[in-house]
Amino acid sequence: MSVPGAPTIPNLPTSPVAADLTAIVPAFNEEATIEATVRSLLAQTFPPQRILVVDDCSTDATAERARRLGATVVSPPSNTGSKAGAQSFALREVSTSYVMAVDADTTLDPDAVETILPALRDPAIAAACGFVVPRRTRTVWERGRYIEYLLAFSFFKRVQDHFGAPLISSGCFSVYRTETLAEVGGWSARTLAEDVDLTWTLYQAGHGVRFVAAAVSRPLEPHSFAFVRAQLTRWSHGLMQNVRLHWRRILHLRFLRSVVAVLFWDAVVAPVVFLLVLPVLAVLVTPWALLGYAIDGPALMVPVLVEAVSRRELGRALVSMPAFFVLRMANAWFMLAAVWGELLLRRPLTVYEKGH
Amino acid sequence: MAAGVPGVGIAAIFFVLAALWAVVAEVALTLRGQSSLARWKVVSRQAGIAAGVAAAAVLTSVGLDRLAGDRGPGAAVGGVVPLTLLLTSGVLVLVLGGAALHRVADHGRGAAAALLELEERARPTAIGGASEAEPAGRALA
Numbered sequence: 001m002s003v004p005g006a007p008t009i010p011n012l013p014t015s016p017v018a019a020d021l022t023a024i025v026p027a028f029n030e031e032a033t034i035e036a037t038v039r040s041l042l043a044q045t046f047p048p049q050r051i052l053v054v055d056d057c058s059t060d061a062t063a064e065r066a067r068r069l070g071a072t073v074v075s076p077p078s079n080t081g082s083k084a085g086a087q088s089f090a091l092r093e094v095s096t097s098y099v100m101a102v103d104a105d106t107t108l109d110p111d112a113v114e115t116i117l118p119a120l121r122d123p124a125i126a127a128a129c130g131f132v133v134p135r136r137t138r139t140v141w142e143r144g145r146y147i148e149y150l151l152a153f154s155f156f157k158r159v160q161d162h163f164g165a166p167l168i169s170s171g172c173f174s175v176y177r178t179e180t181l182a183e184v185g186g187w188s189a190r191t192l193a194e195d196v197d198l199t200w201t202l203y204q205a206g207h208g209v210r211f212v213a214a215a216v217s218r219p220l221e222p223h224s225f226a227f228v229r230a231q232l233t234r235w236s237h238g239l240m241q242n243v244r245l246h247w248r249r250i251l252h253l254r255f256l257r258s259v260v261a262v263l264f265w266d267a268v269v270a271p272v273v274f275l276l277v278l279p280v281l282a283v284l285v286t287p288w289a290l291l292g293y294a295i296d297g298p299a300l301m302v303p304v305l306v307e308a309v310s311r312r313e314l315g316r317a318l319v320s321m322p323a324f325f326v327l328r329m330a331n332a333w334f335m336l337a338a339v340w341g342e343l344l345l346r347r348p349l350t351v352y353e354k355g356h
Numbered sequence: 357m358a359a360g361v362p363g364v365g366i367a368a369i370f371f372v373l374a375a376l377w378a379v380v381a382e383v384a385l386t387l388r389g390q391s392s393l394a395r396w397k398v399v400s401r402q403a404g405i406a407a408g409v410a411a412a413a414v415l416t417s418v419g420l421d422r423l424a425g426d427r428g429p430g431a432a433v434g435g436v437v438p439l440t441l442l443l444t445s446g447v448l449v450l451v452l453g454g455a456a457l458h459r460v461a462d463h464g465r466g467a468a469a470a471l472l473e474l475e476e477r478a479r480p481t482a483i484g485g486a487s488e489a490e491p492a493g494r495a496l497a
Contacts, residue, residue, distance in 0.1 A: 148359045155405050156357050159371050162378055162398060167358055235360040251459040261455035262370045262448070263357055270362035288436075291420070295437065296365055298416045302408035332362040 019113060020097045021175070023048040025071070026086035027104035028079070031060040033220060038069045040107035046114035049096050053104075054086040062104075082352040083171065084187035084194035091186045094178055101187075103172040106219040107135060116175050116215035126180040126207035127199065129169040130215030133311075141228045143320035144327025145221040147304055150317065151324075153213065154307035161211035165256045167263070169202075169209050171195030173217035180207055191245060192352060193238025200246045203253055228330055230353045236331075236338035237349040239267065244342065268343075271336035274329060294325055365444045366451065368409065375399075375406035413437060 023041050027034055034053065041051050053066040057079040067073045076089045087101060098120060102108065112130060119128035131153045137146045160166045169176075171194060184201050187194045199209055222228040243264055250257050274293065281289035301321065308317035341347050357367035382399045385391040417437035 145359065152357065152359055155375075155402065156367070156371050158398065159374050159378070159402055162402065163374065232360055239358075239361065248462060251455070251462050257455050257459065258370070258452050259357075261451050262367045263361060265447070265451045266357065266363040266367050267361050269366075270364045273364050274362060288424075291436070295416065295420075295440070296368065296413075299368065299409045299412040302412050303405045306405055306408070328362050331360055335360075335362055 019046050019048055019117060021048040021100055021113065021117070022050045022052055022094045022096045022098070022178075023100045023102055024052050024054065024087055024090045024094070025066075025102050025104050026054045026056060026083050026090070027058065027062050027066070028056040028086070029058045029060045029062060030104035031058070031062045031065055033105040034062050034066050035069060036107050037102060037104055038066055038071050040110075041102065042070065043110050044108065044113045045111050046117070048100060048113065052090050052093060054090045056080055056086040080189075082189045082192075082194070084189040087194070088186040088189075091178075091182065097178055098175055099178045099181060100175045101171060101173070102217070103219055106172045106217050108173060109216040109218070112173070112215045112217060113175075116212045119210040119212050120175060120177060122208070122210075124208045125177075125210050126202050127169045127174055127176045128210040128212055128215075129166060129174040130211075130217050131213050132170055132172060132217050132219060134221040135218040136220060136223070137316060137320060139223045140323040140326055141225070141330075142221045142223055143323035144325075144330075146320050147317065147324035148327065150304045150307045151300060153211075155303035157211050158213060160255075160259060163255045164208065165203065165253070165259065166209050166211040167199070167256075167259055168196050169199045170217075172219045173215075180205075189352075191238050191241040192234045192349060193242055196238060196242045197245070200242060200250060200256070203256055204246070204249045225330075228327075229334070232330060232334035233337070233349070234353060236267075236335045237342055239263075240338045240342035241348055267335050268339055271332040271339070274332040275336060293329075297321070297325070300324075365440070366448050369441070369444055369448050370452075372406040372409050375402040379403045413441060 025034070025037055025041075030037075038051055038053070041048060051066075051071040053063070053071045053073045055063040055066070055073050055075045057075065063073045063075070072093075074090055074093060076086065080086045080089060083103075091099065098117065100113070108130075116128050116130050119125055132149050133153075134142050134146045134149065137143050157166055174195070180202070181198075184198070184205055188197050188201075191197045202209060222231050243260065247260070250260055278289050278292045281292075304317055304321070305314065308314045338349075341349060357363060357371070378399045382391055382395060385395075414437075420437060
């Protein structure tokens with residue numbers, strides 16, 4: 001652990017010396033993906049000192065496959081019931097200055113660790129997150145998410161970072177100062193979105209968070225509606241739970257307050273517009289109202305295409321664009337359900353259903 | 357704005373304005389010698405995207421105007437984009453203003469709660485007339 005208050009500067013050599021970093025990979029029945037994740041960690045230009053796979057009582061070969069590749073596998077006595085539970089179980093095993101959260105279905109580009117760690121040179125920064133791009137873009141859901149990520153990470157998140165407050169340090173790939181993480185209690189299972197909870201908790205405790213666009217992670221995104229349903233249910237309920245939990249303390253953080261207010265408004269109003277107002281207008285007033293579903297398409301395409309060109313993925317982005325509008329309707333539906341359940345009925349969803 | 361969250365444009369307008377505002381802020385920082393080339397690269401890239409988003413919205417409006425022509429009720433469709441932008445911007449101002457007011461109100465509530473707490477401590481209790489601020493014996497005397 002680092003000395004309290006002292007800047008902990010990661011050693012950044014050119015030789016393949018291990019970083020003062022532990023990678024925590026929570027896993028429950030991830031035999032199909034865990035090897036790719038561990039391999040990508042081992043292949044880092046600046047690899048973590050230790051790879052800690054938390055086998056959350058899997059019933060498949062997750063543990064054996066991870067162990068075979070050289071990862072340390074730890075197992076809680078019983079299934080923790082959430083990603084946060086598994087991560088916090090592993091946190092007590094960490095003795096390095098930095099800790100990295102990586103999902104078991106996520107791979108990192110070879111220079112991701114080397115690129116992201118310098119963000120923590122500033123002692124005021126407690127966490128840093130990277131760019132997220134879906135590893136596969138085969139189905140309509142994966143393509144929709146691909147466009148969402150290009151939009152969010154190429155424009156919104158960069159602006160948030162410029163103003164010193166990325167909204168979320170993404171759960172699939174983030175690096176933390178271990179001491180600070182332990183001080184704030186690690187990852188909490190009190191909401192279904194542990195990454196939002198942790199990021200906002202860090203801000204409230206006076207710590208900073210950075211977004212490093214050059215550090216790239218590639219998760220597997222939901223390929224079917226069943227997985228989309230599980231993920232969006234978790235995300236939407238988790239967001240509402242975090243707004244309820246944190247809103248009062250966020251009010252005093254100016255930029256974050258504005259971002260959360262705007263996000264909350266969009267999250268609450270958009271489902272009503274998409275699922276109620278536009279169809280009613282289309283039937284009762286004019287079918288031209290249906291244009292409302294895609295009227296912002298050209299404007300949204302600008303940041304997406306700028307990023308796609310720089311990644312040499314223009315064709316993929318153009319082909320994927322229609323899927324974004326399909327996914328947006330699914331987002332609207334599940335967000336409406338979350339607003340209804342969490343805010344109006346005050347019945348918080350507590351069951352963590354796994355989905356990529 | 358964030359993956360999984362549907363939007364009706366408020367977030368987009370907010371971030372377009374924030375990206376353009378960042379240029380102004382960066383000019384001020386540069387004059388004070390606190391900026392850098394790296395910061396300017398980020399700011400100009402984001403401002404360029406923001407300008408592109410604004411231009412695309414204008415072009416969409418013009419395009420719809422031409423497309424609609426004089427075809428009955430659709431003729432007004434070109435005006436929908438400026439109207440929507442205006443409405444959305446108005447809502448954005450209300451949302452941001454509301455959040456800021458909420459903070460002030462919450463701050464006021466915090467201060468009022470602190471005052472109430474002090475008053476509670478100083479107020480004589482119902483039984484015996486003692487207050488928490490004074491030892492019970494003195495109050496009774």
